[in-house]
Every structure is written in C-alpha cells, then in structure tokens.
Amino acid sequence: MADPNPNIPPQSPPPPHEPERKTASPLIWILLLLALLAFGWLIYSQRSGVTTAPETLPPPAADIGDGQDAAAERERAADDARRAAREADARARAETPAPVAGAxxxxxxxxxxxPEYPVEAYRKREEGTVLVGASIDAAGKPLDVQVVRRSGSRELDQAALDAVRQWTFEPAVRDGQAIASDVQVPVTFRIDR
Incomplete structure (x- = not known):
C-alpha cells in the first residue's frame, strides 16, 4: 500500500528502551558530607592534641617559718636589724662588748x-610545713638536726633537714655564757599559684 500522505516522513521505529538514569539520593550525599566532616575533625583534634612539652619552671622558693604570724616575722626582722646595728657599732669602736650577767x-x-624545692615534690604539687629540731652548740653550729613533725612528703622533709644543717645560729646565753641548746624551726614549702 501506498502512503496516504507523501509529505509526512515515515515514522522510525521507537528507540530501544533505555534504562532510567539513577541519581544519588540526597541522603547519601548528606552521609558522605558528615563522614568527611568527622574525618576532618579527627585529623584536627589529633593535630591540636600534639603539643610541645611545656617549659618547666623552677620550683618556687620555700618559706621559712609558719607564714601565719606576720607580727612575729616583723619582730624577728626588727631584732635582726637591731642586732646588725649593734654589731656594726661594736666593730666601729673596735671593742668587744662584755657579756652581761643575767642576760x-x-x-x-x-x-x-x-631550702631547694625538690623537683619531684614540685611535680607532684606537694606542699607542707616541716618542723625541724636542732641541737645548737656553744659556737652556734647545728649538731643534731632531725624532723620533729613531718610534712607528709619525704622529699620536703629531707630538703628542710639539708637546709637547716647549713644555718648558723647565735647561741643561747645563760648567766652571760654561751651554752648549747635545742631549737625547733618550722620550714614551709608552698607552691605559689
């Protein structure tokens, strides 16, 4: 048969059935984005967690005395100043003062x-007061130095003993004569905050 309308081109057969193109759902894209963010956060936290070792500061100086009686400390300082003035005056006159009977x-x-703050005690942030007892000879040198009351830290106790062994004392006086005696000295270790 002939085509009824010669101006119309013959129809081509329909194209074979193409599979539909599948696109990734938005949920998959969101999950992928969250996984990338988590990975980035992990890398960032690991980098920020790696720091150089902090600079170690030297331990603070230990306080000598109990630090609670400021008036007594001022009185001792005034006594030390008066004693230094008397010694300077005596040297200037080139006389030795005669011991006064009954003083x-x-x-x-x-x-x-x-005392040096022990490094290990400083790292552990240990503080305390050590009561140190010493036998002082007639020349003012400590002979037998021992802990009377512990601080709770072996390192602090030892540092206090080592320091007091190096002290010099003005000896005790009885009836105008220098004599041997015993003293107790508090040594306080405190970390300044």
Whole structure:
C-alpha cells in the first residue's frame, strides 16, 4: 500500500528502551558530607592534641617559718636589724662588748639557707610545713638536726633537714655564757599559684 500522505516522513521505529538514569539520593550525599566532616575533625583534634612539652619552671622558693604570724616575722626582722646595728657599732669602736650577767636568751638563727624545692615534690604539687629540731652548740653550729613533725612528703622533709644543717645560729646565753641548746624551726614549702 501506498502512503496516504507523501509529505509526512515515515515514522522510525521507537528507540530501544533505555534504562532510567539513577541519581544519588540526597541522603547519601548528606552521609558522605558528615563522614568527611568527622574525618576532618579527627585529623584536627589529633593535630591540636600534639603539643610541645611545656617549659618547666623552677620550683618556687620555700618559706621559712609558719607564714601565719606576720607580727612575729616583723619582730624577728626588727631584732635582726637591731642586732646588725649593734654589731656594726661594736666593730666601729673596735671593742668587744662584755657579756652581761643575767642576760639570758635562746639560740636564734643568724644566717638561713633557703631550702631547694625538690623537683619531684614540685611535680607532684606537694606542699607542707616541716618542723625541724636542732641541737645548737656553744659556737652556734647545728649538731643534731632531725624532723620533729613531718610534712607528709619525704622529699620536703629531707630538703628542710639539708637546709637547716647549713644555718648558723647565735647561741643561747645563760648567766652571760654561751651554752648549747635545742631549737625547733618550722620550714614551709608552698607552691605559689
């Protein structure tokens, strides 16, 4: 048969059935984005967690005395100043003062060596007061130095003993004569905050 309308081109057969193109659902894209963010956060946190070791600061100086009685500390400082003035005056006159009968006094520290804060105790943030007892001879030197009351830290106790062994004392006086005596000295270790 002939085509009824010669101007119309013959129809081509329909194309073979093409499979539909599948696109990724938005849910998959969101999950992929979250996984990338989590990975980025993990990398960032690991990098920020790696730091150089902090600079170690030297331990603070230990306080000598109990630090609670400021008036007593000022009085001791005033006594030290008066004693230094008397010694300077005596040297200037080139006389040795004669001991006064009946001027009794206890042994007092002349020179104090500051204890070194033990590094291990500083790292552990240990603080405390050590009560140190010492037998002072007639020349003012400590002979037998021992802990009377512990601080709770073996390192602090040892540092206090080592420091007090290096001190010099003005010896005790009885009836105008220097004598041996016993003293107790508190040594406080405190980390300044």
């Amino acid at each position: 009794d006094r206890e042994a007092t520290p002349l020179t104090r060596v500051e």
